[in-house]
Amino acid sequence: MTGARVGRWGPAIAAAAVGLALATAVLGYFNFGAVLSAMRPIGPGGFVVSVVAQLILFIPLGLAWWLVSATGVEKAGVFIWGRLLREAAADVLPFSQVGSVLIAVRAAVLGGVTTADATGSCVIDITCEIVAQLLYTVFGVVLLAARLGLDFGQSTLLTSLMVGLAIAAGLVGLFVAAQQRGLGAIERLIERRLPSFAHQGAGISEAVERAYRRHLRLGAGVVVHLFAWFGSAVGTWLILDFIGHRMSFLSVAAIESLLFAVRNAAFMAPSGLGVQEGAYALIGPLFGLPAEAALALSLLKRARDLVVGLPLILGWQFIEFRHSLRRVGQ
Numbered sequence: 001m002t003g004a005r006v007g008r009w010g011p012a013i014a015a016a017a018v019g020l021a022l023a024t025a026v027l028g029y030f031n032f033g034a035v036l037s038a039m040r041p042i043g044p045g046g047f048v049v050s051v052v053a054q055l056i057l058f059i060p061l062g063l064a065w066w067l068v069s070a071t072g073v074e075k076a077g078v079f080i081w082g083r084l085l086r087e088a089a090a091d092v093l094p095f096s097q098v099g100s101v102l103i104a105v106r107a108a109v110l111g112g113v114t115t116a117d118a119t120g121s122c123v124i125d126i127t128c129e130i131v132a133q134l135l136y137t138v139f140g141v142v143l144l145a146a147r148l149g150l151d152f153g154q155s156t157l158l159t160s161l162m163v164g165l166a167i168a169a170g171l172v173g174l175f176v177a178a179q180q181r182g183l184g185a186i187e188r189l190i191e192r193r194l195p196s197f198a199h200q201g202a203g204i205s206e207a208v209e210r211a212y213r214r215h216l217r218l219g220a221g222v223v224v225h226l227f228a229w230f231g232s233a234v235g236t237w238l239i240l241d242f243i244g245h246r247m248s249f250l251s252v253a254a255i256e257s258l259l260f261a262v263r264n265a266a267f268m269a270p271s272g273l274g275v276q277e278g279a280y281a282l283i284g285p286l287f288g289l290p291a292e293a294a295l296a297l298s299l300l301k302r303a304r305d306l307v308v309g310l311p312l313i314l315g316w317q318f319i320e321f322r323h324s325l326r327r328v329g330q
Contacts, residue, residue: 070121
């Protein structure tokens, strides 16, 4: 491995190592044996059901991306495939969120979508997803407040969550404003930093502007993403039911909404290593889920993500290999 490659992968490897150490420490604190015992009841059949439920979830996620693009319905499958790869890369590879997004865009381009539309629509889709997640987190905070029976000003945790929501809302507003008003600056940055990519800058800006003029599709994208966020809680509810910890769906959705808020806040941790385990151990008991069961849930979700993600990454590599061979043969 060359020095340049070590430098490029060094931070990601270091972050993954720290996250793995943290996850191991959390699991050790709550007893590995107890966590493994809590996982055992799911059985092979229950695990397969959880995998299928996860795969189904990517249909609305891919359609949400397609909705904000400028392509016809015949390309909807391409966006579903790209969204699958984006999640697989984030779950399996030591990439940042940016790295997984680039893989999704690449998959859409290989599927026949123009680079400008794939990139611009992906930016808009991420915006819709963030807005939907913000609404989802508000739902979780309100349910947590009701669960604890406290006013927002009487709990340090709730106060921290509210401050975090306010900051997140402000950042989302700035992100949207930058897309609508800062496109010229982005084009100039691309021209200066990525001259070989400069000819795409205007096309990407046009794709973003076009998406913001299609208000109905923008709104539909947010709604579909919100549906998908709650859909992800269905998969979690199923896993908990299989391991003998049946809970109300609203409680499960609240746990998931707060978990993903914490994971996204710690976006530098590859796959949320350590962060996810710590968040489950903290949030689960607040809704009546024992920490050992919450950690069992975390490990089962990681196993599910690997079973889904590894074949997808291998399939993507095979497609890239075939594409490279075709280019060499031309």
